[in-house]
Every structure is written in C-alpha cells, then in structure tokens.
Amino acid sequence: MMQKSRSSLVNDAYQRLKQEIRSNRLPPGFHGTEPEMAERLGMSRTPLREALVLLEADGLVEMKPRRGIYILPILPQDMEEIYELLTAIEPEAAANLAARKLSKEELKPLIDATSRMEQALEDDDLEAWADADDEFHKELLMLHGNKRLLSIASLLFDQAHRARVITLRMREKPYRSTAEHKTVVEHIIEGEIEKARSVYREHRKRAGAELLAILAKYKLQQL
Amino acid sequence: MMQKSRSSLVNDAYQRLKQEIRSNRLPPGFHGTEPEMAERLGMSRTPLREALVLLEADGLVEMKPRRGIYILPILPQDMEEIYELLTAIEPEAAANLAARKLSKEELKPLIDATSRMEQALEDDDLEAWADADDEFHKELLMLHGNKRLLSIASLLFDQAHRARVITLRMREKPYRSTAEHKTVVEHIIEGEIEKARSVYREHRKRAGAELLAILAKYKLQQL
DNA sequence: TTTTATATTAATGTATACATTAAAGTATTT
C-alpha cells in the first residue's frame, strides 16, 4: 500500500519480498516459515512480521496460523475483480486531466510513455512495451494527484503484475493498445473530457476481457 | 483493510483502536506512545505495533519515527479524494447488480435499507438514517461480490466516517438522498443498467459536493 | 540573560526469550 520509509528493516523486508513476489522468484504456492525467511533476509522475526502483515493486507501473501506463510496465486476471478476496479477508477483520472487543460509540458511524461510504447513495438521488445505501459498508467495517476486513487491502483497493478507478465507473449502484439493510449492522450490535450474517459474505459474493458480470454483459452487457472 | 481473524491480540488492538478512532474517543491530533497505548490495551508492544502498522496502511494513523503515534485528521482534500473514488467505484457495482437481474428476494437487504432510511426520516432520527445509509452502501457492495471493491470502499467509508457524522446535523434533512437510493434500487430491479449507474453516480457527486460545501461554509479545515 | 554544551531521559527499532500448541514422528496395543 505504497509504504513510506519506516524503519529500514521493515521497509527492506517489505520491498524485497514484494519484488521477489513480482518477479516470481517467490512463486505462488511458495510456503515458508518465519524463522526461515527472517534468516534469509538477515533479520529477526520482529521486523519481518511487520512486513508480512503489510504484504498480507496487500493481498500478496497469507499468514496461516501455525502453518506458515504462503504466496498467494492469482486466479482468473482475481483478475476479473482487479480489472473491474481499474476500469472504474482510471478513466476518472483521465477525465480529470482533460478537464484541467494541462500544458504539453506537464503532459510530457504521458507523451513520452506513449513514444516509448511505439518504439518498443518497432523494436519488437515486449518487456520494454510492458514497462512503458506501466509507466503510462502510473504517470497518469500521479498527474491526477489523488493519492488514494494512486495507491489503490498501484496495489491492483502489483497484484496483477505476474499475470500480465506471463500472458504478455500469449497476446497479439499490442498495436491497438498503443494506439488507444495515444488517443487518450490526445483527448486529454484537447480537453475532451468525456472522450478521454470513454476511450480509456473501453481500453480497460477490452484489455481486461482479452486477458481473461487468454486465461480461459490456455486454462491458466492460477498464476 | 478488512482484516481476517489473525491472532487475537493483534486483531483486538486493531478493532479496538479503529473503533475508538471512528467514535472520536481517540480524536484527530491525539498523540500517544507505544508503551502508553500498549498498557492501555493490556498487551505488550509487539502485537500493538502490528496493529498500528495496519492502521497506518489504512490511513487512520501515522507512526512518526521517534515521535510517536498520531491519529490523523481528515482534511477537505481527503474528503475530495474519497468521494471521487466512491463516485467512480460504487456506480459500477450498482450497474452490475442491474445487469444481473436479481430477484426481489436477493435484493431484500437493499430494499430494507431504503425502508429504514424512510422510517428514520419520519422519526426524524438522523443517527438511524446514517446507519441505514451505511448499510445500504455496504449491502450493495456485498451483493455485487467484488471482494476488492468491497474492501476498498469500506476503507474509504472508515476514513470518511468522522466527517460524515460531524456534518450530519449541518445538512438539510436527507429527503433527496433517500429518494435517490430508492430510485437506484428501482433501476436495479428493472435491470436498467445505465440508469442505475448514472443515478448512483449523480447521487455520489451531489452528496460529495454538498459535504465539501459544508466544510467550506463552516470553515471545517480538519475533522 | 541568552546561548552553547553536556547529561539525562525515554521512545523507538530490533533481537531474543519463552509458553503454547499443531504437526510429525515413535511406540504401544490390538
């Protein structure tokens, strides 16, 4: 949940574990005990537990009483929930930006992100494309400035991350997605509030539906 | 963040502190130290800290390194953020219910909640009205069934609670609000998806705007 | 008296200790 500094050990544990979960080095289904994990991180159980409590609140981990720590898998239903929320939330931010008539200077991070997406497509570099996509969404939310909206959306991105990475290569090349991002930016620049909202909304709906279709097609029941 | 059982002491501390914050027994600006609070709760610092970490993630409390624990106030800007999110999120749930063509039986909790709102209006009992209103919103989200949506909205309700209670008597009597809830339910029953969405959305926008206007009018800069 | 330096206090951040108890393993009985 977008943690602040906090004492370095708790924060270290939180960041490192989160990163290891994102990168699948701690895969879903992984099971560990506190002494084990504390030792691995080179700290005592106390700060580790505080970090775990946060990761559990983030929905990444479950601490089962007397059974240990489990890394939670992402189920299709989770993706459905996540995309529904993102579909509701993000277009709101896009609409707000359009309403604010921001200068191109201010919108530069967004414009740059779309450029990077295009470049990545040309280079046929899906990783880079995904990074640019991530950046686009985060920049848009940061420009919007609703801290809660940003932190909730970030949480959802974190939860969905593994599934998005894994399915990246199962999708068609994201030409359309890239174009949609550009269109959103154009509407924002032009101050076309409702268009910005609806294009972004459609983008999210389509992206979510596609992802779920892939999970179904490849029978990926958990990631 | 809608905590599960967890070991009872951590959970106790979490629930009790949350309740004390909601009820303003621990008012915004309150400052305490860990030993103090642990003693008051009859436990050691260890479980207390785990609870505090969660409350901090919930945005109710801040743990300032070496300065202690502060109960955070709600600023008008917080309310703005919260209402923006609720405006984006809840109508989605209403639309979904409408799309699902639920039976009146299934919708009973919603229908009952609106009845209670009407009754409370007749009795001129604002507390009861606010309770019924709360219940309406939670029931609607529970019927929808998106766990993440529910837990996020609950978090936002918790954050906004004090401000809503305090301003309850500064508003006009909520006839209009009550009527709007009824209309939403009717649209849900009739399966009118877009109407359910837009009425709910307008309801949230208006309610948010009214609340912010009151904060401005009475110069309530923090609650 | 005001400022600076020093000493004291006490709260946090973290490690460690320990009681409880679920789970796994061993022995006993049938």
Add this chain to the structure above:
DNA sequence: AAATACTTTAATGTATACATTAATATAAAA
C-alpha cells in the same frame, strides 16, 4: 498391519530485553 496413544519437534504468538538516538533538561560559558 492398522489403529491408537504418547513423545518430540518446532513454529507461532507474545513478552521482554537492549542498543540507539531524538528530545528534553541541566549546567556551563558568553
């Protein structure tokens, strides 16, 4: 051999211990 009872192990939940250090109080210097 299967089932049951008993032991052992080890992980959690919680308390306590302790080093560090910010904040305060006190003393010394200007």
